[in-house]
Amino acid sequence: MRPRDCYARPAVIDDDVRATLESAARGEGTLLALTGAGISAESGIPTFRGKEGYWTVGSREYHPQQMATHAAFTRMPREVWRWYLYRRTVCNAAQPNAGHRALVEADHTFTDRFVLVTQNVDGLHLRAGSPPARTLQIHGNIDFMRCADECSITLYPVPPEIGPKTRDDDLSDDELALLRCPSCGKPTRPHVLWFDESYDEELFRAASALHAAADAELLLVVGTAGATNLPLQIAAVVARAGRPIIDVNVEDNPFAQAAREYGGHALRGSAAQLLPKLVAALAAARPAC
Ligand code: NAD
Ligand code: ZN
Secondary structure, X not given: OOHHHHOOOOOOOOXXXXXXXXXXXXXXXXXXXXXXXXXXXXXXXXXXXXXXXXXXXOOEEEOHHHHOOHHHHHHOHHHHHHHHHHHHHHHHHOOOOHHHHHHHHHHHHHHHHEEEXXXXXXXXXXXXXXXHHHEEEOOEEEEEEEEOOOOOXXXXXXXXXXXXXXXXXXXXXXXXXXXEOOOOOOEEEEEEOOOOOOOXXXXXXXXXXXXXXXXXXXXXXXXXXXXXXXXXXXXXXXXXXXXXXXXXEOOXXXXXXXXXXXXXXXXXXXXXXXXXXXXXXXXXXXXXX
16 A cells, blocks of 8 residues: 555544554553654744754754754854754643653553653653653654753753743843853853764663663654654664554554555544544553553
């Protein structure tokens, strides 16, 4: 079946999907959810695919994949900080939606059988109520900064004196002075994983995420385009183990292809619409203690 045909009918939680959820709920392995920018799109936070993501410096337009790099930070730290402080303002103004809340419900129902891996830096899962211990923020969190000179891996909240920023707001010298490492006085950087950097466990919980994938009974992928490495690796580990993938997305993507190829389900629809239904079906199948 061609991908478009597969999406020709609106996604419903049909008997096949329900059977996959029931079998996963009855198993003993980890119920793993992997989220991307799509789950926060309905909260008003743009994904990296729309034109809202572009950032202008002088006469040049930069794509997010150019701004979110160590190379850009080295060349123009003030501009990169301006971009992050603007995006942080957008994230902080947003509220969790029904998709985030459904994953909190899944956590409450399955407690330590449930693990959430998120690529989002917006902190909305935590604000919705997902517990920090089982929420692996593999790309960091935009509300935090750390020493750019790596004197330690301590995370510091972005100082509250730095208020909301519009796209046009400048960063004053006083504000730049606040963005200094409290320990060594050198500049800080946003606590995010940039496209030209590598995952690790201490800062980004990468090994924990792969461990959860190896234990997974089911992988539920939500709103991610698969442009980054660890999420693709997670899906490959789950598929190799013969466990199903359920993909929720408004468009086709590599996880949907893997779901179709390895006996899972590619559901076309929005996260806020579909997740409450999927989680309700999963929770209903939970065996009584
Ligand atoms: P992406 O922007 O590359 O892709 C977003 C995906 O979400 C697409 O596949 C799109 O079809 C899908 N989508 C859009 N609206 C949806 C909806 N309502 N329901 C379900 N799916 C929907 O994002 P990505 O794959 O997460 O990765 C890019 C990088 O961007 C990551 O490193 C992430 O940290 C960063 N990012 C984070 C945020 C955030 O924290 N909210 C926002 C933008 C980018
Ligand atoms: Zn320092």
